[in-house]
Amino acid sequence: MARIGVKKTYKLFINGEFPRTESGRSYPVVGKGGVLLANACRGSRKDLRNAVQAARKAVAAWSGKTAYNRGQILYRIAEVCESRAGELAEELRRQGSSAADARKEIERVIDRWLYYAGWSDKYPQVFGSVNPVAGPYYNFTVPEPTGVAGIIAPEEPALLGLVSRIAPAIVGGNTVVAVTSESRPLAAITLGEVFETSDVPAGVVNLISGLKSELVPWLAAHMDVNAIDATGVTPDKLADVQKAAAENVKRYVHFDGDEIGWTDDRLSQSPYAIFEFQEMKTVWHPMGM
Amino acid sequence: MLWEYSPSPEATDHVRIASRYNLFIGGKFVEPHSKKWFETINPATEATLAEMAEADAEDVDRAVREARRAYEKVWKKFAPSERAKYIFRIARLIQEKSRALAVVETMNGGKPIKESRDIDIPLAAAHFFYYAGWADKLEYAFPNRNVSSIGVAGQIIPWNFPLLMAAWKIAPALAAGNTVVLKPAETTPLTSMMLAEIMMEADLPPGVVNIITGAGATGAALVSHEDVDKIAFTGSTEVGKKIQRALSGTDTKLTLELGGKAPNIVFEDAPIDQAVEGIINGIYFNQGHVCCAGSRLFVQESIIEPVIRKLRERISTLRVGNPLDKNTDVGAINSRAQLEKIQELVDSGVEEGAEMFQSSCSLPAKGFWFAPTFFTGVSQSNRIAQEEIFGPVLSVLTFRTPEEAIEKANNTPYGLSAGVWTEKGSRILKMAQKLRAGVIWANTYNKFDPASPFGGYKESGFGREGGLHGLAPYVKLS
Numbered sequence: 001m002a003r004i005g006v007k008k009t010y011k012l013f014i015n016g017e018f019p020r021t022e023s024g025r026s027y028p029v030v031g032k033g034g035v036l037l038a039n040a041c042r043g044s045r046k047d048l049r050n051a052v053q054a055a056r057k058a059v060a061a062w063s064g065k066t067a068y069n070r071g072q073i074l075y076r077i078a079e080v081c082e083s084r085a086g087e088l089a090e091e092l093r094r095q096g097s098s099a100a101d102a103r104k105e106i107e108r109v110i111d112r113w114l115y116y117a118g119w120s121d122k123y124p125q126v127f128g129s130v131n132p133v134a135g136p137y138y139n140f141t142v143p144e145p146t147g148v149a150g151i152i153a154p155e156e157p158a159l160l161g162l163v164s165r166i167a168p169a170i171v172g173g174n175t176v177v178a179v180t181s182e183s184r185p186l187a188a189i190t191l192g193e194v195f196e197t198s199d200v201p202a203g204v205v206n207l208i209s210g211l212k213s214e215l216v217p218w219l220a221a222h223m224d225v226n227a228i229d230a231t232g233v234t235p236d237k238l239a240d241v242q243k244a245a246a247e248n249v250k251r252y253v254h255f256d257g258d259e260i261g262w263t264d265d266r267l268s269q270s271p272y273a274i275f276e277f278q279e280m281k282t283v284w285h286p287m288g289m
Numbered sequence: 290m291l292w293e294y295s296p297s298p299e300a301t302d303h304v305r306i307a308s309r310y311n312l313f314i315g316g317k318f319v320e321p322h323s324k325k326w327f328e329t330i331n332p333a334t335e336a337t338l339a340e341m342a343e344a345d346a347e348d349v350d351r352a353v354r355e356a357r358r359a360y361e362k363v364w365k366k367f368a369p370s371e372r373a374k375y376i377f378r379i380a381r382l383i384q385e386k387s388r389a390l391a392v393v394e395t396m397n398g399g400k401p402i403k404e405s406r407d408i409d410i411p412l413a414a415a416h417f418f419y420y421a422g423w424a425d426k427l428e429y430a431f432p433n434r435n436v437s438s439i440g441v442a443g444q445i446i447p448w449n450f451p452l453l454m455a456a457w458k459i460a461p462a463l464a465a466g467n468t469v470v471l472k473p474a475e476t477t478p479l480t481s482m483m484l485a486e487i488m489m490e491a492d493l494p495p496g497v498v499n500i501i502t503g504a505g506a507t508g509a510a511l512v513s514h515e516d517v518d519k520i521a522f523t524g525s526t527e528v529g530k531k532i533q534r535a536l537s538g539t540d541t542k543l544t545l546e547l548g549g550k551a552p553n554i555v556f557e558d559a560p561i562d563q564a565v566e567g568i569i570n571g572i573y574f575n576q577g578h579v580c581c582a583g584s585r586l587f588v589q590e591s592i593i594e595p596v597i598r599k600l601r602e603r604i605s606t607l608r609v610g611n612p613l614d615k616n617t618d619v620g621a622i623n624s625r626a627q628l629e630k631i632q633e634l635v636d637s638g639v640e641e642g643a644e645m646f647q648s649s650c651s652l653p654a655k656g657f658w659f660a661p662t663f664f665t666g667v668s669q670s671n672r673i674a675q676e677e678i679f680g681p682v683l684s685v686l687t688f689r690t691p692e693e694a695i696e697k698a699n700n701t702p703y704g705l706s707a708g709v710w711t712e713k714g715s716r717i718l719k720m721a722q723k724l725r726a727g728v729i730w731a732n733t734y735n736k737f738d739p740a741s742p743f744g745g746y747k748e749s750g751f752g753r754e755g756g757l758h759g760l761a762p763y764v765k766l767s
Contacts, residue, residue: 126432131756133738134415141742141758144722226747239538246533248702249526249545249748272434272766279746280753283721285731 010040010185012047012209013192015054016202022046027211029185031094040185043210045218048177051206052224055148055175058203063145063173071120074171076198078113084194085110091187092159108263109163115269116167123172123271127278136287143278145173146251147226150219152212152241154232158184159191160262165229165255168273170204177206177225179216181232185209220244227251227277253277294608297615299402304392306479309340312348312502313485315355316495322347327504329478332399333612333621333656341478344501349510352470352499356441357516359496360468365438369425369466376421376463378491383414383456386487390480394452395612397479399621399657400575402613412737413456416755419739420460423760427465430757434766438466439542440518442763443511447524448474448623449578449679455481457754458521459498460739465763467519468497472511475504476624509535517541521762523580525677526703526748544752544762546580546744548677549705552698553583553734554688554720557591559710563732565599568683571708571734573607573619573661577681578627580749581706583734585674586663586685587694593687597665600685601646604661609650619681622657631659631680638664638673643684669697677703691716695723704746708734727753 010029011018023046026039041047062070081088085106092102124143131139149169154161158181169176180188192207208215216237220228221244228250230241238254245252253276260267309326311318323345328337344352364372383390387410394405427436442462446454451473462469473481485500501507505528512520512535519542522532526547536543553571555564571583588596612620622628639645643664652658663683667674673684688694698707706728709720721729727745730736737743742756752762 129742129757131738131740131742133736133741135736135738137733137736139738139741141756146746242537243534246530246537249530249533249547249750251751266433267767270433279727280742280744280758281721281727281729281746282742282756283729283731284733284736284741285717286733 008038010038010189010209012041012043013189013195013205013207014047014051015206016196018192021210022050029095029183032096037094038186040189040209043208043215047208048215048218048222051177051208052148052222054203055177055206056224058175058201059145059147062170062175062201062204067121067124070171070173071117073199074113074117074120074167077194077200078110078117080194080198081106081110081113084190088159088187088190091190095158095184095186105157105160109160112160112163112167112269116171116274119271119274120171123274126271127275127280131282138285138287139282141280141282143172143275144281146277146279147174148224149174149176149227149229149277150222150225151176151178151229152216152219152232153178153180153188154257155181155183157262159187161232161257162188162191164262164268165231166205169229169277172274172277174227174277175204177208177219179212179219179232180207180209182210182212216241217244221247223248225250227253229253229255231255231257251276294616298611299392299395299613299615301392301396301613304389306339306393310342310478310482310502312342312344312352313482313488313500314348314352315499316489318485321345322351327475329397329476331396332476332623333653335655338397338479341502344503344507346510348501349470349507349514352501353441353443353514353516355496356468356470356499359494360440363494364468364497365466369427372463372466373421373424375491375493376417376424376460379487379493380414380417380421382487382491383410383417386483387411387414390452390483392613393479393483395620398448398451398477399612399623401617401620403615403617404575409450409453412739413453416453416456416739417460420464424464427760427764430760431764431766437765437767439763439765440467441516442467442469442519442521443514443517444469444471444521445508445511445524446471446473448477449575449580451477452480452484454523455484461754461759462763463497465760467763470499470501470511470517472501472503472508475502478502512536519543519763521752522546529750542762545750546752546754547748547750548703549580549582549745549749550585550675550677550701550703551581551583551706551708551726552585552587552724553708554587554694554698554710555589555592555596556711556713556716557589558712560712561592561595561599564710565596565603567708567710567732567734568600569603569607572683573604573681574735576619576622576659578623578679579735581728581735583708584678584683585698586683587688587698588685590687590689597685600663604648604663605650607648607650607661609648609658609660610653619661622659622680625657627679628657628659631678631682634673634676634678635662635682638667638671638684641671641673643667643671643673669700675701691720695720699725702748705749706730
């Protein structure tokens with residue numbers, strides 16, 4: 001008799017752990033020909049709240065790490081993605097990509113982690129400055145992380161889109177609560193396992209699957225989220241997200257993947273994507289004897 | 290004790306203020322479509338200075354259309370180095386007319402002449418001079434990107450630093466190749482009108498800068514105008530949120546410079562006399578009408594007694610009165626409405642049980658005045674420790690450890706600025722890192738410079754003004 005395989009339960013990724021959703025509900029993820037691939041967690045407001053709490057708690061330690069250290073952790077993510085490339089590609093394929101496209105997407109995902117890993121100890125030199133003020137003062141400006149970023153991943157490319165938005169946020173010391181692709185969440189959830197085994201501290205990245213119509217309004221309005229990346233929000237809902245973001249003057253970020261494309265390496269990955277999740281701090285001190 | 294000084298009033302006879310100002314649209318002054326004018330006064334005397342046009346939606350539309358025409362047909366096509374020359378000219382003209390500008394600024398806004406003369410006006414000129422130089426160097430500010438202008442910028446500025454805020458807004462916008470519709474605050478429009486005259490004298494092409502006066506409704510019409518590509522607002526957090534909401538669903542770029550409730554933290558090893566001067570400058574500069582004012586003083590417990598004693602002595606020597614007098618330290622409150630707001634919050638402080646100390650200085654009979662005030666025994670939850678007062682009122686709190694100071698200092702939705710006083714260098718750097726604010730003044734306070742980026746964290750807004758970073762809100766990168 002043929003061996004029966006052990007099927008994976010796709011869960012959430014919150015605070016470095018893999019809980020099932022508090023809602024106790026799931027939604028079907030279907031592949032080609034309407035085949036049921038999995039029952040993904042239908043994340044709830046409570047899950048989001050837990051994720052934001054975990055993300056907030058993680059900010060101090062993550063942003064306090066040395067840039068070199070954060071760079072090495074992102075590099076480690078690339079390594080683990082490389083070693084699990086087959087599994088991630090297979091998930092993309094089951095979700096509807098051709099084998100060749102799935103392979104290409106994974107390669108790009110790995111390279112994108114590597115790209116941002118290398119920026120960790122360089123973007124502050126690109127965006128920081130020493131300012132020649134007209135007086136006896138030493139004056140400099142440094143970028144600092146905004147804090148907790150809410151990120152809505154695009155539906156497609158499900159994994160590359162998510163990684164392209166998370167990587168610039170976390171390399172800059174932010175922590176993230178991300179809502180994954182609703183229709184293709186599988187590889188995104190597996191990415192949580194990559195984080196868990198890459199020395200990414202608990203809470204730095206939190207991944208919530210579910211219905212965007214339920215999750216996005218809450219994430220956009222959450223008073224302890226500092227920035228909202230609405231890349232994966234459909235155009236008809238962008239105004240609602242922006243309106244909710246105004247409640248606590250959130251930084252609003254949006255990458256137009258449909259227009260620019262996710263494979264233009266000059267525009268879909270750049271230090272300017274890091275800059276969008278940074279605050280500029282200027283420090284003055286008198287000079288004297 | 291307070292030494293008697295003889296009166297030393299700045300002359301006003303060289304200043305010409307028209308009885309009525311129209312809207313500056315398309316390079317000339319035009320009557321408002323609204324056919325309405327409102328009075329602008331001197332808050333120190335309540336005397337009327339001039340009548341200002343009230344721009345309605347039609348007027349706003351006219352200004353935006355002129356700005357659009359000037360952008361497409363003229364300004365965008367200029368070589369950047371030629372744009373720079375106009376901006377340099379504006380800087381020079383401000384310097385040439387600096388005294389008249391300072392006097393009008395003081396008459397219209399109530400701030401001491403020594404501040405408008407030595408800070409507001411020179412900094413405004415410096416700001417234009419600084420950004421003029423950027424106009425043909427933008428590609429050096431944004432590596433590996435093509436830089437282009439955005440289009441028409443709508444800019445709304447507050448009444449606390451009228452000409453300086455106009456400079457902060459207009460200079461980077463022009464340098465990056467945009468055209469402007471600027472709305473000054475309704476209580477302090479006069480130096481903006483003088484700036485309009487300077488634009489004419491500089492031969493700036495008509496429509497590149499348009500200046501329209503009015504109150505909140507005028508600003509709202511500018512924000513909601515469909516042909517404005519970028520809004521820059523400086524003002525209250527409450528209005529900032531409204532603007533952010535109003536722009537939801539549009540592609541209009543936005544920067545906000547909003548309120549603050551800045552901590553000014555004094556450690557026991559700080560040079561106390563210098564720190565006290567910094568505290569005074571932090572909160573009583575410009576009558577406390579400063580978004581980055583050091584309005585929450587945190588003193589390490591071990592030195593609370595001498596600090597309070599010195600503070601009490603020092604505020605008693607502040608000269609409050611005629612803003613045009615060159616010896617005046619604290620001038621008039623900007624408006625009756627602002628005075629009422631300050632009074633209401635101060636009353637709440639007394640009601641909530643904080644102990645008030647007020648300078649016993651005499652106040653003029655006419656005009657809007659508030660004696661320099663501080664509260665001790667303030668707790669974190671008191672309204673005077675949480676809400677922006679925007680007046681000469683300081684709340685004093687204490688702390689024991691640096692960690693406690695950081696915790697308390699960051700415990701507000703705001704994050705514009707912060708002050709730290711200590712002799713220990715490593716502590717300065719750590720505090721500067723831990724305080725969630727856009728500007729940190731260490732062993733100094735309320736310093737500004739065109740080369741130095743300014744702007745907030747959290748609900749104090751987003752975007753920076755000043756420095757290389759101040760260009761970013763006015764460019765498109767591709």
